[in-house]
Amino acid sequence: MEYKTVLTTCGYCGCGCGLYLEVLDGQLVGAQPCKTDSVSQGGLCIKGWNVHEFVQNSERLTKPLIKKDGQFKEATWDEALDTVASRLKKIKEENGPDRIAFLTSAKCTNEENYLLQKLARAVVGTNNVDHCARL
Amino acid sequence: MKAMQARVRKLLEENKIDGFIGLKMEHGHPAPFMFSRENLGEMETLVVGDVRYPLNKALLKVSGQYPDLTFGVMVRGCDERGITELLKWNQLHRDRVIPVGVACSSELAQLCECYKPYPSDWVVGEKTEGIAKSKRLQKIEGMNQKERLSYWLNQFNKCIKCYGCRDVCPMCFCEVCSLEDRNFILTGKLPPENPTFHLSRAVHMVGRCIDCGLCEEACPSNIPVRTLYKKINEIVKEYFDYRTGESSEGKSPLNLLGEVTLELSDVNK
Amino acid sequence: MAKEAQSVPGFEPKIIAFLCNWCSYGGADLAGVSRLQYPANTRTIRVMCTATISPHHILKAFQKGADGVLVAGCHIGDCHYIKGNYMTIKRVAVLKELLRFTGFQEERLYLDWISSAEGVRFAEVIRNFTQKVKEMGPSHLRTTY
Structure with a gap:
């Protein structure tokens, strides 16, 4: 029997509100705003209040899926990355780099997002970069 | 602080409780945590503030x-009122909760405009007088x-519908919430229907709100x-002579048919 | 945003009347059968008991632009379900105080007991309430949403 809270940062947008994830026997049972957080000062939006829900959700994807014959099939990471790389390469060669866009995620760190836009601009050669939480 | 740590340790060691829900100082922030016999070594980190x-x-x-287990919990005046009401609403079992009291500082009592900023018994803090009439209400x-x-229209229009007031509320235990009924509160609309959203929640606070102020x-x-x-608490007191959480006697006026004490002339003033 | 609450020429208020099946709806029926004249501003919603009317319904009626809400049930002691109206009067009392505190003109909500024998009184209640709401002018919520 264990109940504890884990201090973390909300992964839903760039605000970075501080929150506690409530853990009861290894299961996430709730989220609470961190009252003493200097950024959010004890407030959260609706996404932050429900941030615990996706982590252990049974519908969460844990393996990459590749569509084959109109059906999504589980695949290995190597297979998935190879597919993405080869297809992107093909599109770039055939239609030019501006036919490709990059959408980055609030669930990544700043540094990871930086790397992705670097990949978009320096490797692929497009400025089509956007972010899911561009506020 | 030391008095609280000693009391909790004693309760755990004497098997009076199986866990104590309090605050633990971690990474420089006080955080909710359950102290138990398995983590007695961390008792030093229990804080009251x-x-x-x-x-x-x-x-x-x-x-x-x-x-089936018994739990201790740190309570202030408001939390104790909350436990009294939660017992009446059958959310807790009387023999399964042991509150350990904290009397609030006078600063906090002033800030809250709390009418009783201390529980019936406390191990930390000193009793400060409550505030009879709230200045913000006046x-x-x-x-x-x-x-x-x-x-109020301007205030309610600021709402971003985060449901934080409900999610943080220790008295909101319903499994189905009318504020999530899509026939009642339209979805995908900000601010939420003004004033229906806020006034409905206010009506639901009748006989429930213990004035802890966590919502705000x-x-x-x-x-x-x-x-x-x-204001809701004042209305309940004025019309039904009921002070939420003050006594374990009686039930919330909108949770009980009871006898009729009002007349039409009291209502259509 | 908030319109001036005063008599507007030619203003016809929209009033939602929650009537209980056993008494007030009977009263309305009697008023009709007796061919009594009363303003046609009310939209009646028949409910089995006024105790089934949650404050949500009243608030929602106002939110949708009702200028007035009338709740009418059996006299105390005459409730078909013995004590249903005990709850109604408590709920309406709280809601009216709350509406007063928030400035939403609690006079727009009116509670009365009308038995099925009181056809004349039913017409009178509707007449008086319609007149009152007419004088108050359109509800503020008509323009905000």
Whole structure:
């Protein structure tokens, strides 16, 4: 029997509100705003209040899926990355780099997002970069 | 602080409780945590301060999972009122909760305008006198109808519908919430229907609101919801002579048919 | 945003009347059968008991632009379900105080007991309430949403 809270940062947008994830026997049972957080000062939006829900959700994807014959099939990471790389390469060669866009995620760190836009601009050669939480 | 740590340690060692829900100082922040016999070594980190968390809500979650165990919980005046009401609403079992009291500092009592900032028994703090009449209530009651209307319309229009007031509320334990009924509150609309959203929640606070004020602290838009619920408590006191959480006798007036004490002339003033 | 609450020429208020099946709806029926004249501003919603009317319904009626809401049930002691109206009067009392505090003109909400024998009184209640709401002018919520 264990109940504890884990201090973390909300992964839903760039605000970075501080929150506690409530853990009861290894299961996430709730989220609470961190009252003493200097950024959010004890407030959260609706996404932050429900941030615990996706982590252990049974519908969460844990393996990459590749569509084959109109059906999504589980695949290995190597297979998935190879597919993405080869297809992107093909599109770039055939239609030019501006036919490709990059959408980055609030669930990544700043540094990871930086790397992705670097990949978009320096490797692929497009400025089509956007972010899911561009506020 | 030391007195609280000693009391909790004693309760755990004597097997009076199986866990104690309090605050633990970690990474420089006080955080909700359950102290138990397995982590007695961490008792040094138990803290008491002016930072408040909905510990009763955590207690509901833990005791819901372990209904046969007894839990201690840190309570202030408001939390104790909450436990009294939660017992009446059958959310907790009387023999399964042992509150350990903290009397609030006079600063906190002033800030909350709390009428009873201390529980019936406490191990930390000193008793400070409560505040009989809230100044923020008086301020709004002093306005005329048009001023009140524009004040509340403007306040409610700030709502971003985060449901924080409900999610943090230690008295909100319903499994189905009418504020999530899509026939009642339209979805995909900000601010939520003004004033239906806020007034419905206010009506639901009748006989429930223990005036802990966590709702207002959690509100990212700084809507003075606490003032609204303070008014609800005043209405309940005035009409039904019921003070939420004060006594274990009697039930909330809207949770019980009872006898009729009002007349039409009291209502259609 | 908030319209001036005063008599507007030619203004016809929209009033939602929650009537209980056993008494007030009977009263309305009697008023009709007796061919009594009363303003046609009310939209009647028949409910089995006034205790089934949650404050949500009243608030929602106002939110949708009703200028007035009338709740009418059996006299205390005459409730078909013995004590249903005990709850109604408590709920309406709280809601009216809350509406007053928030400036939403609690006079727009009116509670009365009308038995099925009181056809004349039913017409009178509707007449008086319609007149009162007419004088108050359109509801503020008509323009905000």
